[in-house]
Amino acid sequence: MKLSGWGRYPVHTTALCRPRTPEALQAELADGPVIARGNGRAYGDSAVAQGRTVQMRHFSHMISFDDATGVLVAEAGVLLGDVITAFLSRGWFPPVTPGTKFVTLGGMIAADVHGKNHHKDGSFGSFVDWIELMGPDGVIKRCSPRRNKELFEWTLGGMGLTGVILRAAIRLRPVESAWIRQTTRALPNLEAAIEAFEAADEATYSVAWIDCLSKGDQLGRSLLMLGEHAAGDDLKKSRKKRPFEVPVKSKRTIPFDAPGLALNRFTVRAFNRLYYWNGTRKAGTTLVDWDSYFYPLDAILGWNRIYGRRGFMQFQCALPLETSAEGLKALLEATSAAGAGSFLAVLKRFGAQESRFSFPMAGYTLALDFPVNRTTLQLMERLDAITLAHQGRFYLAKDSRMSAQTLRSSDTRVSDFEAMRAAGGLPARFHSKQSERLSL
Amino acid sequence: MSKGAVLILGATSDIGLAVAHRFAGLGHPVQLAARDAAGLEATRTDMALRHNVEVTTHAFDALALESHAGFIDALPELPRIAVCAVGLMGEQSENEADMERAVRVMRSNYEGPASIFGHLANRFAARGSGALVGISSVAGLRGRATNYIYGSAKAGFTAYLSGLRNRLAGEGVHVLTVLPGFVATRMTEDLELPEKLTAEPEEVADAIEAALRKGRNIIYVRKIWWGIMTIICNIPERIFKGMKI
Numbered sequence: 010m011k012l013s014g015w016g017r018y019p020v021h022t023t024a025l026c027r028p029r030t031p032e033a034l035q036a037e038l039a040d041g042p043v044i045a046r047g048n049g050r051a052y053g054d055s056a057v058a059q060g061r062t063v064q065m066r067h068f069s070h071m072i073s074f075d076d077a078t079g080v081l082v083a084e085a086g087v088l089l090g091d092v093i094t095a096f097l098s099r100g101w102f103p104p105v106t107p108g109t110k111f112v113t114l115g116g117m118i119a120a121d122v123h124g125k126n127h128h129k130d131g132s133f134g135s136f137v138d139w140i141e142l143m144g145p146d147g148v149i150k151r152c153s154p155r156r157n158k159e160l161f162e163w164t165l166g167g168m169g170l171t172g173v174i175l176r177a178a179i180r181l182r183p184v185e186s187a188w189i190r191q192t193t194r195a196l197p198n199l200e201a202a203i204e205a206f207e208a209a210d211e212a213t214y215s216v217a218w219i220d221c222l223s224k225g226d227q228l229g230r231s232l233l234m235l236g237e238h239a240a241g242d243d244l245k246k247s248r249k250k251r252p253f254e255v256p257v258k259s260k261r262t263i264p265f266d267a268p269g270l271a272l273n274r275f276t277v278r279a280f281n282r283l284y285y286w287n288g289t290r291k292a293g294t295t296l297v298d299w300d301s302y303f304y305p306l307d308a309i310l311g312w313n314r315i316y317g318r319r320g321f322m323q324f325q326c327a328l329p330l331e332t333s334a335e336g337l338k339a340l341l342e343a344t345s346a347a348g349a350g351s352f353l354a355v356l357k358r359f360g361a362q363e364s365r366f367s368f369p370m371a372g373y374t375l376a377l378d379f380p381v382n383r384t385t386l387q388l389m390e391r392l393d394a395i396t397l398a399h400q401g402r403f404y405l406a407k408d409s410r411m412s413a414q415t416l417r418s419s420d421t422r423v424s425d426f427e428a429m430r431a432a433g434g435l436p437a438r439f440h441s442k443q444s445e446r447l448s449l
Numbered sequence: 450m451s452k453g454a455v456l457i458l459g460a461t462s463d464i465g466l467a468v469a470h471r472f473a474g475l476g477h478p479v480q481l482a483a484r485d486a487a488g489l490e491a492t493r494t495d496m497a498l499r500h501n502v503e504v505t506t507h508a509f510d511a512l513a514l515e516s517h518a519g520f521i522d523a524l525p526e527l528p529r530i531a532v533c534a535v536g537l538m539g540e541q542s543e544n545e546a547d548m549e550r551a552v553r554v555m556r557s558n559y560e561g562p563a564s565i566f567g568h569l570a571n572r573f574a575a576r577g578s579g580a581l582v583g584i585s586s587v588a589g590l591r592g593r594a595t596n597y598i599y600g601s602a603k604a605g606f607t608a609y610l611s612g613l614r615n616r617l618a619g620e621g622v623h624v625l626t627v628l629p630g631f632v633a634t635r636m637t638e639d640l641e642l643p644e645k646l647t648a649e650p651e652e653v654a655d656a657i658e659a660a661l662r663k664g665r666n667i668i669y670v671r672k673i674w675w676g677i678m679t680i681i682c683n684i685p686e687r688i689f690k691g692m693k694i
Binding site: 027029069070071072073074091094095098099 | 474491492494495498499500501635638
């Protein structure tokens with residue numbers, strides 16, 4: 010069948026197998042190289058393999074939960090949204106969450122995802138107590154910071170290339186309500202945005218929407234959104250009795266592919282102006298329910314179709330703190346000059362992180378998305394070059410087109426990853442279209 | 450007031466499982482029944498963790514007709530809703546060649562489900578309340594060369610459900626017939642099914658829950674199947690017999 014990531018680009022032909030038991034999975038591994046796939050939310054070709062791709066959604070049992078510590082043991086195919094549905098009403102929330110709840114726990118570990126609290130809490134990997142990983146020989150190993158330590162560390166952010174994650178123990182965080190106290194600040198340009206991020210170090214959550222089409226004095230004008238889990242006392246009287254209940258919202262679905270022209274520099278510019286203006290008007294503190302705060306796009310099912318049939322690409326890089334201001338400026342200037350409107354442009358401060366192969370590093374991360382066409386493909390090459398010139402690196406869960414050379418120039422850890430794979434006999438059992446493209 | 454229990458017959462099937470999750474999510478206690486009750490243990494733990502409801506597992510063999518009455522007696526309570534997701538399709542070519550296989554398909558899709566529903570219907574009628582949900586098939590609406598062993602058994606089950614509904618209409622017991630069309634399950638895993646005609650098990654579960662709420666009698670899951678089956682059922686037999694569909 011034809012399969013792609015969330016960006017619907019590139020599309021490859023692969024056989025999708027859906028094992029239901031570890032034995033069936035072992036049989037698949039014995040037949041030659043595969044890649045595990047969760048819910049297909051990586052944007053590019055991380056979870057699509059030449060030959061066979063292993064769909065892990067049947068491994069979706071929750072196994073145990075400890076009310077005292079918040080430790081959940083579950084199979085890798087469990088969706089993050091199901092974890093929230095099950096445990097938020099009992100006062101627990103994911104410790105780290107990406108921008109969609111439609112991801113599997115296995116996928117979150119393989120990409121070592123980050124959230125709006127990275128500057129304070131680090132990536133998802135910091136909350137994983139242990140994993141069970143099926144290796145190239147079909148043997149299942151328990152890996153943790155103490156046991157099979159190296160394999161554990163390589164698997165966080167290892168993009169499924171160290172084995173198939175079967176189960177994990179993760180630590181949820183206690184919360185008092187399902188609400189977030191959100192403070193929005195409108196910032197006229199990039200300098201102001203960075204200053205505001207640095208001043209907001211104490212906030213639990215921080216993220217900025219950035220207008221990537223603004224120019225000159227207004228380059229990088231942003232809406233910074235800070236968030237805290239609301240305490241019971243923050244809620245209105247009527248809500249205090251049921252702090253974990255939020256109003257039910259209707260879901261919208263994008264029923265068909267938008268024509269390729271629907272998102273162009275004019276419509277995006279108009280949208281951005283309106284959005285920024287609206288943000289200035291509404292600046293201040295409000296209470297927002299968890300779903301609207303963390304997952305605004307999940308309310309529009311199939312939103313990836315607004316980019317039309319040819320699909321779209323994400324660009325996400327991280328820049329070290331020292332080069333961030335200059336590097337971000339250059340990235341935004343290049344984007345603005347190309348007039349390639351990115352509908353979703355997100356800026357975020359990362360905290361320090363030491364890891365074998367994960368994406369985050371102390372500094373700033375910028376995420377942009379573009380419809381697939383010749384102009385944007387050229388623009389992304391330029392953005393790659395700017396990132397390299399500022400010692401930045403790239404997020405593999407978003408990548409669909411980078412070259413092996415670019416990856417190697419960005420990250421000295423790549424050769425260690427390759428050596429680890431070779432030593433373990435992993436390339437013969439685990440590969441993806443991405444790992445082939447990037448020679449991992 | 451606590452919600453009534455929901456009994457799922459054939460709880461290891463993908464549709465049975467999805468229906469169980471749907472009702473557990475609404476706060477109903479769930480009774481999971483399948484031939485291999487031990488194999489339901491992981492599901493029981495998972496369901497209880499996710500939905501914070503009581504989940505019990507029970508061994509149930511649709512073909513062991515003599516065990517059916519005792520099976521119901523052994524449940525923690527007489528359920529409010531019983532859903533039958535028991536089914537066996539087999540390979541049509543094998544069913545044609547081997548009558549033992551054919552009979553097994555017929556018994557699994559008709560005799561077994563009809564027997565357990567017969568027992569439940571009598572008890573629900575005595576109580577004066579309850580709902581029976583039979584998952585039948587569009588394959589039962591007209592026999593086709595490619596699927597008539599399975600289809601004929603489902604036709605029997607559909608007629609049985611219709612009769613039960615007629616009998617119980619005045620007794621406070623509701624009967625819902627579900628004709629799902631293609632569903633992406635273990636049964637159809639190896640078939641190439643057209644995406645627009647194929648429902649996910651969760652869609653079937655949502656449709657069942659909604660239909661019970663609204664008191665519907667017969668439902669297709671994806672509406673397009675109503676159109677398809679209306680056409681298929683109206684083709685004159687002299688033309689139909691020469692067609693390959």
